[in-house]
Amino acid sequence: MQLFVFICAAVMILIGAVGVIVRSHPVHAALSLILTLFGVAVLFVAQDAHFLAAVQVIVYAGAIVVLFLFVIMLLGVDKAESLRIDPVKVQRPLAxxxxxxxxxxxxxxxxxxxxxxxxxxxxxxxxxxGVHDSNIRQLANDLFSNHVFAFEITSVLLVIAVVGTVLLARRPRHSGASHTEAGTDTKASVK
Amino acid sequence: MFAVDTLLEKLGLAAVLIVLMKVVVVFVVGLVVTMFMVWFERKVISGMQNRIGPNKAGPFGLLQTLADGIKLFFKEDLLPDRADRFVFRLAPFLAFVPAFLVWSIIPLGGDFTNGKDGVVKLFGHSTFVQLADPPIGVLLLLALSSIAVYGIMLAGWSSGSKYPLLGSVRASAQMVSYEAALGLSIAAVLLVAGTLSTHGIVGVQSSLGKWHVIATGVVPFIIFLMAATAELNRPPFDLVEAEQELVGGFNTEYSSLRFALFFLAEFMNTVTMSGVIVTLFFGGPQPLRFDIGAVHFNGDLHLGFLNGTVWFIAKVLVFLYVYVWFRATLPRLRYDQLMNLGWKVLIPASLGWFMLLAAQRVAADNEWNKWAVSFVSIAVLLLCGGLLTAAIRVSAKNREREGAMF
Incomplete structure (x- = not known):
């Protein structure tokens, strides 16, 4: 049974992983990535790591790949790209x-x-x-007692990353005449 | 290995057959309930709007949904020219399958009276009146609702048309943002219940005072109700299919059976979400039981093993009615109002309340003075809330001064 589950999950993971690389369409590639993530979640369940499987699906499939898709859709790069053109010549032999x-x-x-x-x-x-919640208990013990410092540092790192992104995304206030023009333009269009 | 059912621990032919039977029954019940939910919604709404509503097909128009389904079945299945064929075909299933899977973790009945575990005997085997009791329990709901986002998102994108794309981008942004508030209010319940399994959560809520709506102090319930409505894309959060702006939203290009799948998923989700609310906050199949002064009520309706199921159905019906009521009375939110409500009100409020409950737990464990702890934590929360509103006000002012960014 365990072997059967492993083989099914492995096939899922491999098909997904190959799909991410081979599919020329970004959205299809992202969907293949989801297949891989699900395969990994199945392997987690097979190893009795139910909580990890749930987190894998919620965080990776549910949030991160959704963000990928968002970016793909909003930036309008959702067209199949030709693989013939190679912008950087050394890239392929190097890869x-x-x-x-x-x-x-x-x-x-x-x-x-x-x-x-x-x-x-x-x-x-x-x-x-055999206990229902032992998974989450063990994880919580490890994260919030044994490694609480590393955990807190990681969350601080994430906050710094968010603040940095906001700072980068904001336009500087006094960047010249072009800014004020654009500013009034957008203001007018908003109104 | 698969500890989803007490039965499956020692696999036998009878056990497998019982589980299969449960799967079929739950599936069929889900479909039939959804069918009647559509009828119920139309009937109640027409009542609220002084109309008659469906009344031609069958007694009281009960078979109207069936007739609609048959009509959809015989319609032409269109595939737009610019659609992405594979994803266009896949999307309805991504919306439909999660709706059904959530149904499987809800305890639908069972005898929880007098400390019994909700176990029923079926052909000499003991089992729960619920399809699966996975160790991750409620987290499955979150996982599946994050999969349901894909159904809507990909449906809009793969249609190759602009209104569906706009609708789906709105929808996925909305669902992803409200999932955080949903998760945090569930976390409050889990903190009080001390278990993830839906069966365990129901088991804890043995009397009115222990129902999580009261045990967690109402706020998580209100946040959950709002976030769940947004998650379902139901009015007043139905910006996904704002007909006046987006034609029909993400499903504009869909027709025939594929559209029927979206439609079914939407109503199925409403039913399952009501079931989840009842399970998390109102004791699921637990009968209403209270002792206030001289009044004793133990909720036994003398229906034997159906007692739990009847209570469950009664509670779910209340929430189904509430959802229809929302739709009939509340105007749709504007998009920025929706995002403001989600990010600036619901998420901070649910996080703050979660911290409050956690502080109470710590106080109880360490035997600190309960009132002092409550007072200090509320003061801290109010301070944080004040800082947050101040920050929001400053950023709003800045934005006004700099002009719109986008």
Missing amino acids: AIVGIGLAGLLAAAIVQGRDTLARRGTGIDTADG
Whole structure:
């Protein structure tokens, strides 16, 4: 049963991952990404990490990819792009080299770590423990007691990122004559 | 591994058959309820507007929805020229499937009286009157409502036409923003209930005083009701299909069965969301039970195993009526009002209330003075609220001075 679930999820993930790269249409690529995320969520459920699966779907599929789609739709890049034109000439050979290198590294890591991979992790058996909410309890304990400092720092980092984005998105107030013109224009159109 | 049903822990043919039967029953009940919901809405609205409403098909027009469905079934299925074929076909299912899946986690009945667990005996096997009780419980609702966003978003985009696109961009922005308030008010319930599972949440609310609407102090319920209405894209938050501005919204280009799927999903969502409200705040199938002074009422209607289901249906009907009532009485919000309400009122309010409840919990655990803690936390919240309104006012003033940005 576990093997069957794993194979189904793996097929989902692979189809999605290949789709993200191969589909020339950005929206289709984003949809393929959702398929991959769902496959990962299925794997989480298969490992009794129900809460992680839910968070995976809510945060990644529900918020982040929605944002991707938003940007794609609003910026109007939702047209299939021709793959013939290559704006930066070195990019493709470089990508090929990096890809092969990454594949080689992965293969080497798997060959090296065969024995470790074959063993079952120690935490997995206790992840659920048959109790409904043990998942979320363990996670909360870890996040809010053991690693509370790192957690808070991360949230501060996010706030800084938001403030930075707002600052970048705002136009400077005194950027010359063109600004005031644009400002009055938009004002007029708003009215 | 799949701890969704107590039955499935020891798999047997009978267990699988019972689960299959439950799936079929829940699916059919969902469809039939949705059909009558459409009729109910039209009938109640026409009552409020001094009209008669559907009255031709069947007794009291009960079969009107069926007739509409048959009509839609025989209509031509149009595929616009500029549509993205695959996504256009996929979108209705992305809207429809989540609507049904949420239905599966709602406890629909069962005997919760006298500390019983809501377990019913079915052919010698004990099971819950609910399709699934997954460990993530209510989070499934949030996950599925975030999937439902895709249905609407992709439907509008793939139509290759501008009004549907505008409608869907509005819709997805609205649903994503209100999901935060929805999640935070659910978090308040989870904090009090101490469990994620819907079955467990119902189990905790054993008497009127323990119903979460009272135990969490009404505010999360009000926020949830508003956020849920926005999440459903129902009036007064139905900017998605503002007919006067957008023709018909995201589903303008859809016809025939695909349109029927959107329509079904919308009403199904209304029914399931009422069910979720009842489950989270009003004790689900728990009977109304209170002891105020000399008045005792234990909510037993002497209906045996149907007792819970009858209570559940009664409570859900109240909320269905409330939704129709909203639609008949409230004017639609403007887009900026909608966003202001979501981001500047509901999210801060639900977050603040959540903090208040958390402070109460900590005080109870550490045996601090309850009143002092309440006083201090309310003072802090008021201070934060004051700062927030001040900040909003300053930014509004700045924006006015600089001129509109976009």
